[in-house]
Each structure stands twice: as C-alpha cells, then as structure tokens.
Amino acid sequence: MIKFAVKLSIMAHTGNLLTSILKKKCPNCRKGDMFINKSVFPLRDLLKMPDHCPQCGQKMEIEIGFYYGTGYVSYGICVALSIAIFIAYYLILGISWRDNSIFYYLAVNITLIVLLQPWIIRYSRVLYLNMFVKYGQNRYIAEEFRNKQHHHTNS
C-alpha cells in the first residue's frame, strides 16, 4: 500500500514535470512562463524571455551564452521527430525501396522539421533549463525576490 502511494506520488511528480515542460513553465516554480509571448508569433519575439521568472525570480539565462548549448538539444528533438514521422509515414502511406516513397518521406520530413522550427527552438530551451534547474531547487530565491519587489513598492 505504501509502495503504491510512493509510486502514485512519483507518477504525479513526473506528470507535473511533463506538463510544466509542455506549458513552457519555469522549472523552479512551475508557475511562471519562460517566454514573454505565449504564441511563437510574431517570430521576431520568439526567443524573448524575462530576465527572471515573474513568479519566483529564477534567472532565465543562468549565465551569458547559457543557451548556446541548446544546439544539441534541438538536434536530439529533430532526430526523435524524424523517427516519429518515419514510423507514421511508414504505417499510414508505406515506404518501399521499389518506388520513390523514401524520397517523398524525406521531403515531408524536412518540410515538417522546418515548419516546426520555432517550437523546436523554444522546447529545446525549456528542456535545457530543466536540465540545470530542478523543481524547488532555488526555493530561497522566491523569498528574496518577493522581498525585493516589496521594497520597490515601498520606496
């Protein structure tokens, strides 16, 4: 029974992790948004992030150039997507060596990857920050942040 409860709480925890990633929330508090615009449009504001999480004060760019490392993450997402598209294409339309279907798949795959680029870039940032900041890791920041804001409104 206890084991079951532990399992459930782990499931709930990973569930929250997944939804917080899908909703592009700050990994520290899972409440604040990581991006200023909810939508990826207009594209010129695609990567606009607040300096600090509006809810808890977690730094969004831990150090200068922090997000340069996201290249590997977006590469990983592209590979995973290509595999998923391959399987879907294979199951729905079929891929054979005897005709040009493999080239049609490649064309569809490249088009989709290009069109999905804005989301891929955003999610690679979300995943990347999640690798460095765990939930509640910087709990004390929230206190400090609130105090600072309080000071601002007082002075």
Ligand SMILES: [Zn+2]
């Ligand atoms: Zn936060």
